[in-house]
Every structure is written in structure tokens, then in C-alpha cells.
Amino acid sequence: MDPDNDEVVFDAPEHLRIYKSGRIDRFHRPVLVAAGVDDDDSGVASKDVVIDSVTGLSVRLFLPKLQGPSAKKLPVLVYFHGGGFIIESARSATYHNYLTSLAAAAGVLAVSVDYRLAPEHRLPAAYDDCWTALRWAASARDDDWLAEHGDSSRVFVAGDSAGGNIVHNVLMRASSADNASRIEGAVLLHPFFGGSTAIEGEPERAVVITAKVWAFACPDAAGGADDPRINPTAPGAAAGLESLGCERLLVCAAAKDWLVARDRAYYDAVAASAWPGSAAWLESEGVGHVFFLMKPECENAKRLMDRIVAFIAGS
Known part of the structure; x- marks a missing residue:
């Protein structure tokens, strides 16, 4: 070699x-865990569904315990996991446990997407998979849980880190797609954004890390780390934020996260744009990147979960 x-x-x-x-x-x-019925008091059931046999794209669905035979239909939340586009899975214990908790707390039918990973599958493979999964989930036709229990008029998307980046890119695609499904709200949890030069408050190492990971996941990107998919506030890119394809947006960051300056810049750019939706910001003090996955019982994680639940409920 x-x-x-x-x-x-x-x-x-x-x-x-x-x-x-x-x-x-x-x-x-x-550690990968099998789908089934959760053993704790949540009673959340889960199952895996292959939605594209050619690419192998699959999703894991999470159905909370229903209150009686006449229970109303549930909002549908499509979730994109993190991992720098390179690692992790919807079937991992980390994401299985988090989606179980989120489905139970928010009363949503959650669809966690097991998208293809780089470098074996370069971007835009992950973007394409997540878009396909969103359209599949919103259709509520090809799965009995979605057809019987999912409210296709109330669709949300959410994701952490690279998954938060995917949320943004799905929203951009939704803005221009023909007959795009209505997305009521989007939650970006510590989204993975970057750029070629540091912005105010951003450590230089953050610029280096995001640029290297991005170049590996998407080596053909025009503009390198200033490609609008990784840097939506790059010169000439921010104007597109006015077309985000959802009605409400919640951007969540962590004060000790090396991405916090980029996340704030993204929120500020959306808020300053002509986008007609409503945007909200939540910054968790004293914690770092995706802390809520590693310490779900800490007070900051509980407050974050409460805020997501309230956002989905419409407040």
C-alpha cells in the first residue's frame, strides 16, 4: 500500500x-437491539420494515401504548440518527432507547430511518434515503401501524448531529418537491453544520473536524465545506432558508458543544430570513454534544425532552 x-x-x-x-x-x-415490546413501563412496541429492497433501506417504527380502542390517531415523527454520516444505526441501543422514550413522552408514532452510511455510500445517499422514508411514512398507506394509527396531517421530522443536518436538507427538498407532504414541524438537535472559515465563537478545531468529515462523506461537494448542504449560511446560500418546507422549527444546541456557534448562526439566519414559519431556540447550559443520548436521566435531558414534547403539542 x-x-x-x-x-x-x-x-x-x-x-x-x-x-x-x-x-x-x-x-x-x-450494540444492536431487536425490535419488540419494550420491557419497561412505557409499553412502546417497535418493528422493522424494509421500504426499499434494492437499496436495503429500512426503518424502525415505535408505537406507544394506545389508550383504548377509540384512541385518536398519533402525529408521525420521522427521525434521522447522528454519527457524522459514517457510524450508528436506527437499530442501535442508543437510538432504540431514545426513540422509545420520545414516542412514549410525546405520544407520537416514530419512524427511525436506517439510512446508508458513507464512505460505502457517499452523500447524497443518506439524504435520498431519508427523503424516501419521509415520503413513505407520510403516505400512511403501506404499513398497518401507519394506516391505522398515524395522522398523516401531522408529520414532524427530527434528528441529531448529522441527523439534524439531514433534517435541514430534507426541508430544503420539501420546499421544491411536487406534491410534497406537509411537514408541520422540524426539530434540529445539535445539527452538524460547518464552513471553510471560523465564524464568531467557533473554535478552529470545529472548522477542521467538520471539513474533514464532510470531505469524507461527500468528496464531490461543490464548494467543499461551503457547500450549502453543510454550510447553509454560506454566502449565497442563506437566501434559500426562506423556502424551508415546514411550518415550525425548533433548533436545539448545547453551550459546551463545539457546534454551538454554527447552530446559533443557523437559527439567526432562519429568523432573519423571509421564511413565513415560526422558529424557536433552546440552548442547554453546561453540557456538550448530544448529551441527551448519553445521559438521558440528567435534568438538562429531561428539560430538552419536555421542550420537544411541547413543540409537537403545538406550544
């Missing part, structure tokens, strides 16, 4: 290592 091409260009010891050649070592091997 050419030693120059075997140079390490990005190293996150607990998660992954990326080489100049395009090779990747994944150290993060999530």
Missing part, C-alpha cells in the same frame, strides 16, 4: 479513523 495514501487524516479514537486513501476504521460498534 502507498504509505502516502495510508496517512491518517482524521482520528476520533472512540469513534473512527479516516485515512487519505478513503479507508476507514470504525471503532464505534453499536
Whole structure:
């Protein structure tokens, strides 16, 4: 092997290592859990559904305990997991447990998307998969849970980190799609945004990390780290924010997250745009990136969950 091409260009010891050649070592091997009925008091049931046999795209559905035979239909929440477009799964214990809690707390029928990962499947594969899954879930035709219990007039999208980035890009696609399904609200949890140069309050290492991960996941991106898909506030890109394809937006950040400056800049740009929807901001103090996945019982995580529940309820 050419030693120059075997140079390490990005190293996150607990998660992954990326080489100049395009090779990747994944150290993060999530524990996968089977779908079924949750053993705790939530009573949330889950199941896996393959929605595209060609690409292998699948989703995991989460159905909370229903209160009687005449229970009203539930909002549908389509969720995109994080992991830098490179690691994690909708079937991992981390996301299974989080979606179980979210479905129970918010009273939603949740659809967690197991999209294809880079580098084996470069972007826009993940964007395409998540768009396909959203359209499938919103149709409420091809699955008995969705048909019987899902309210297709109340569709939400949410995601953390890279999944938050996917939420933004799905909203941009929804704005221009013919006969696009109505998206009532979107929740971006610590979304993964970047750029070629640091903005106010952004550490230089954040610029380096996001640029390297983005170049690996989407090596053909026009403009590199200023491609509007990773930098929606880049010169010339921010004007497109007025077309976000949802009615309400909640952007959530963490004060000790290296992405917090980018997340704030995104929220400010949306709020300053001509987008006709309503945008809200929540910043969790004293915590870091996706803390709510690692410490779901902490007070900040509980407050964040309460805010998401209230957002879905319309307040």
C-alpha cells in the first residue's frame, strides 16, 4: 500500500479513523437491539420494515401504548440518527432507547430511518434515503401501524448531529418537491453544520473536524465545506432558508458543544430570513454534544425532552 495514501487524516479514537486513501476504521460498534415490546413501563412496541429492497433501506417504527380502542390517531415523527454520516444505526441501543422514550413522552408514532452510511455510500445517499422514508411514512398507506394509527396531517421530522443536518436538507427538498407532504414541524438537535472559515465563537478545531468529515462523506461537494448542504449560511446560500418546507422549527444546541456557534448562526439566519414559519431556540447550559443520548436521566435531558414534547403539542 502507498504509505502516502495510508496517512491518517482524521482520528476520533472512540469513534473512527479516516485515512487519505478513503479507508476507514470504525471503532464505534453499536450494540444492536431487536425490535419488540419494550420491557419497561412505557409499553412502546417497535418493528422493522424494509421500504426499499434494492437499496436495503429500512426503518424502525415505535408505537406507544394506545389508550383504548377509540384512541385518536398519533402525529408521525420521522427521525434521522447522528454519527457524522459514517457510524450508528436506527437499530442501535442508543437510538432504540431514545426513540422509545420520545414516542412514549410525546405520544407520537416514530419512524427511525436506517439510512446508508458513507464512505460505502457517499452523500447524497443518506439524504435520498431519508427523503424516501419521509415520503413513505407520510403516505400512511403501506404499513398497518401507519394506516391505522398515524395522522398523516401531522408529520414532524427530527434528528441529531448529522441527523439534524439531514433534517435541514430534507426541508430544503420539501420546499421544491411536487406534491410534497406537509411537514408541520422540524426539530434540529445539535445539527452538524460547518464552513471553510471560523465564524464568531467557533473554535478552529470545529472548522477542521467538520471539513474533514464532510470531505469524507461527500468528496464531490461543490464548494467543499461551503457547500450549502453543510454550510447553509454560506454566502449565497442563506437566501434559500426562506423556502424551508415546514411550518415550525425548533433548533436545539448545547453551550459546551463545539457546534454551538454554527447552530446559533443557523437559527439567526432562519429568523432573519423571509421564511413565513415560526422558529424557536433552546440552548442547554453546561453540557456538550448530544448529551441527551448519553445521559438521558440528567435534568438538562429531561428539560430538552419536555421542550420537544411541547413543540409537537403545538406550544
